[in-house]
């Protein structure tokens with residue numbers, strides 16, 4: 001099985017294969033719109049004409065190069081934790097962390113602590 005971390009470790013765009021710091025190959029799935037951040041190839045407002053060709057403004061220097069933003073566990077900072085699905089995520093994880101990433105170990109720590117401390121007080 002291919003882990004998500006490996007896809008970033010080789011530091012090339014997963015779709016078009018450019019290296020970090022270069023512009024994506026035109027039409028790459030991973031290129032974001034420089035204005036709104038949506039996928040460039042489907043942003044008809046800023047990037048693509050109705051006929052599917054790229055807009056002149058988009059081509060004329062508005063694009064950003066491919067930069068890798070690492071994903072890390074918000075608690076232990078372990079890079080690229082394995083992703084997992086937790087049915088009780090919203091119950092267990094405090095609101096300020098819900099939109100972030102936790103590794104499984106930290107998630108279980110948060111869950112255990114929450115259950116333990118709530119038992120104590122209740």
Ligand SMILES: [Zn+2]
Nearest residue numbers: 013016024028
């Ligand atoms: Zn790309």
Ligand SMILES: [Zn+2]
Nearest residue numbers: 033036043046
């Ligand atoms: Zn846009």
Ligand SMILES: [Zn+2]
Nearest residue numbers: 073076103106
């Ligand atoms: Zn962690």
